[in-house]
Amino acid sequence: MSITGIKGMNDILPGDVETWQHLEEQARKVFGAFGYREIRVPVVEKTDLFCRSIGETTDIVEKEMYTFSDKGGTSMTLRPEGTAPVMRSFIQHKMYAQDPVSKLYYIGPMFRHERPQKGRYRQFHQIGAEVIGVDDPKIDAQVLAMLSHYFQTTKIPDVVLQINSLGCPECRPSYRETLISFLEQHIASLCADCQRRYTTNPLRVLDCKVPGCKEATVDAPAMLKNLCIGCETHFGQVKEHLEALSVSYTVNPRMVRGLDYYTKTTFEMVTGSLGSQNAVAAGGRYNGLIKDLGGPDLPGIGFAIGLERLALMLGEQSIEPPRPELFIATLGETATKAGFTMLTRLQREGVLVEMEYTGKSLKAQLRRADKMKTRRVLILGGDELERGVAQLRNMDQSSQEEVDLDGLEGRLLREIHDA
């Protein structure tokens, strides 16, 4: 048996990769216009970084990380998400000393050891953006405006923006307590999972899909009703700004996050067309994170987009390879040599040119040229070469003319550039 790839880690082959390039190019364009600059950070970090940022009791940290010891014995982890490494880098390079506001984006692979299924893989790819240094609700709204604009320009169908507020260290702990005591009274009607997690992660119970849990929690106290003054006005202003920017959204008071660092505004772009892996982008504000990681007390907000899920939504249509401008078909050794040097000269001019290297029949060469959907074929024969001419065939029109080799390359280059 030959060596295969690793479960849940996929190859992106020609024909599919063009979709990915499109998604990445659009992100660079859109994010660039909003003033974001790219940052590239390693895929491996010290394990501690993720434990401290994502949260010790989250599923990600408890059971999904690719963690190993390097030769010096330090525990390292393949990054399961992008925000923590970016914040680590931000702090380490004291980026706050250069500019009070940093707007950064990243593109790259993330790793989580989960059971793979549609839209969920062990190596997956995210495009993320982060704004550090501003707590103003205008920024929350602007981030959401940029995100929904990105979905419009990439022509991703059927996504809706859901927003919520998770409160802050002032209001969340007391809400948590009232929620736990509510859940205790209804524990009998909760599913086994919720009975287990209602103390560790009570907010998650509100997001449970089991009908019984939904019913039991209909009258549960809502975070949005228990926000402190600061969080409430912040959330209200976010909504106002979204309306002013004509960004459509719905409030989902039961939306929760899988990472502990989120505060205040949280959001998801949700689709109905991907089954249960329905979040195609998600994020929120994380005002305490940078301080927790040993940096200054600066607010932040950001999101990550799941590229596999977008690629799935854009459909399976495989993209055709580009059409060569010219195929050089040759007969005989001297013509083949001459054709080969011409091929290379034109390629150096940036023109897509092909030829057959293995000395097949002219018929076979033309068939191959046709299969590649070549626009033109230059037929170089031995006798013609001596006379300084060749046959130039237009494959679309099935027409052919004899051309002088002298000045031919210049003529072709002009023709190709004019088209």
Next chain:
RNA sequence: GUGGGUGUAGCUCAGUCGGUAGAGCACUGGAUUGUGGCUCCAGUUGUCGCGGGUUCAAUCCCCGUCACUCACCCCA
């Protein structure tokens, strides 16, 4: 971690009520001593996922295992 489905040619799949296998596409060559797409003809490719059991005989039945996949869980 739990459950379901599927594993036959490069791809999509058929098939054998147990006697070691086929189609379409793709690929190669020919019908035109130097000319593609259409058509016609010919040809190549499989340890029928792997291991074990039952049997005279297993790709087919049974058990195990691995892989892929979908769902739960979780999440982008």
